[in-house]
Amino acid sequence: xxxxxxxxxxxxxxxxxxxxxxxxxxxxxxxxxxxxxxxxxxxxxxxxxxxxxxxxxxxxxxxxxxxxxxxxxxxxxxxxxxxxxxxxxxxxxxxxxxxxxxxxxxxxxxxxxxxxxxxxxxxxxxxxxxxxxxxxxxxxxxxxxxxxxxxxxxxxxxxxxxxxxxxxxxxxxxxxxxxxxxxxxxxxxxxxxxxxxxxxxxxxxxxxxxxxxxxxxxxxxxxxxxxxxxxxxxxxxxxxxxx
Amino acid sequence: xxxxxxxxxxxxxxxxxxxxxxxxxxxxxxxxxxxxxxxxxxxxxxxxxxxxxxxxxxxxxxxxxxxxxxxxxxxxxxxxxxxxxxxxxxxxxxxxxxxxxxxxxxxxxxxxxxx
Numbered sequence: 001x002x003x004x005x006x007x008x009x010x011x012x013x014x015x016x017x018x019x020x021x022x023x024x025x026x027x028x029x030x031x032x033x034x035x036x037x038x039x040x041x042x043x044x045x046x047x048x049x050x051x052x053x054x055x056x057x058x059x060x061x062x063x064x065x066x067x068x069x070x071x072x073x074x075x076x077x078x079x080x081x082x083x084x085x086x087x088x089x090x091x092x093x094x095x096x097x098x099x100x101x102x103x104x105x106x107x108x109x110x111x112x113x114x115x116x117x118x119x120x121x122x123x124x125x126x127x128x129x130x131x132x133x134x135x136x137x138x139x140x141x142x143x144x145x146x147x148x149x150x151x152x153x154x155x156x157x158x159x160x161x162x163x164x165x166x167x168x169x170x171x172x173x174x175x176x177x178x179x180x181x182x183x184x185x186x187x188x189x190x191x192x193x194x195x196x197x198x199x200x201x202x203x204x205x206x207x208x209x210x211x212x213x214x215x216x217x218x219x220x221x222x223x224x225x226x227x228x229x230x231x232x233x234x235x236x237x238x239x240x241x242x243x
Numbered sequence: 244x245x246x247x248x249x250x251x252x253x254x255x256x257x258x259x260x261x262x263x264x265x266x267x268x269x270x271x272x273x274x275x276x277x278x279x280x281x282x283x284x285x286x287x288x289x290x291x292x293x294x295x296x297x298x299x300x301x302x303x304x305x306x307x308x309x310x311x312x313x314x315x316x317x318x319x320x321x322x323x324x325x326x327x328x329x330x331x332x333x334x335x336x337x338x339x340x341x342x343x344x345x346x347x348x349x350x351x352x353x354x355x356x357x358x
Contacts, residue, residue: 029336050252057260066298067259077251081258087298088263090291096270096279107272114268175318175347176340178302179325183339185295186329194292201293202300209305217297224293225286232289 015137019144022124027152030061032176034153037064038160039173044071048161055157059150060118062184063087064157065177066217075214083217094122101125101138113139116146119184192235197228321346 034055041051041064054064067084071077094117102113124145128138135141167173189195201224208216208223247255270279303322304311311318325343332338 026336029340032340045246046252046255047247047249050249050256053253053256054259057256058263060263062295062298063259063263067255069302071247071255077254077258080255081262084259085262085266087294088266089287090294091263091266092269092279093284093287093291095267096284099270099275102271103275110271110275111268114271115264117267117271172347174302175321175344178299178322179340179343180336181295181299181302182322182326182343183329183334183336185292185299186326186339187334188295189292193289197289198292198296202296205297205301206304206310209301209310217301220297220301221290221293224297225290228289228293229286232285 012137012140015135015140016144019124019128019141019146020148021144022128023120023145023148026120027148029180030149030152031156032173033061033065033180034156035160035164035167036173036176037061037068038157038162039164039167040065040068040072040160041157042161042164044068046071051161052154052158055154058084059116059153060084060088060091061153062181070214070217073214079214083214086218086221090119091117094119098122098125105139109139113142116142116150118149120149121145193228193232196231197224200224200227317347317350320350 037055038051041054042048046054046068055061058064063084066087067080070080070083075083095114098113098117102110105113121142125138125142128135128141132138185198189198201220204223205217205220208219210216211219265273299322303318306315306318321343324346325339328342329335329339
């Protein structure tokens, strides 16, 4: 996947392989979510080719799941696409954090790094930097985790597309979607403003579900954002008064 | 089961793929020579929990585009105990999924035993 020149030296190859090994530990947890996303793309009525291209080209489970849920609910195409993109806005934070680490690479390489940027590759890279400070081969490590995550994500989605309906509907496997988001959210809430953003965003998504054009999810995200900003401003003022 | 035309299917794939790539490439490439403005960084970091909570709440409390009723109580209780498991396991995906799915199917079974 990544140009072999980058992996020609033994230490770079070792970094790549440790990325592969580290990724193996969390890959089993991709299975249920991948299956669900595969099944969802069939149920949303995508052609088989497009269903396979979705995990391969978009490569972002939460945005796939949300866009597909919207399509299944008969939302218009652009609302489904827009909602999926809003879900992925968080990747701009990762992109900004990655920028200094890939500045020395060519434009083509940087595009390649960007294409494989997901929650897990970013989290693994940060952890690697903590345990291996000043590692010159951090990009090779990133390539190792990316190879594994992308390959297995595609594989699990493909299994869902072709064999997902073997799982009986009574298992309610689609409940795995909110469950996997609960697992992600549990680590993303680290302050009071974040907690407020989550609570308001969550409640607003239920209250605003009837908004026209299915814009409720986007409106709920904005409501949560506003609540978070407000909480942040108020708590800063209180802190300023105390000191 | 509904069906999209070939053109519609690929429009969704490419629309989402291109939009997502532009977000991923934003500060790595498009605005590589400048830092992310502080207000945007602040807003995006607050938006992440809002996004995830919005998806969780709407998919736990809504079934088929309708507010789920009280008879769907195993969903609510399972989501709650899965949240506790997620916090205790520091976001371990397999633990959260295992506890949540076990709750969803185990709770009605336990209630059935008791009554």
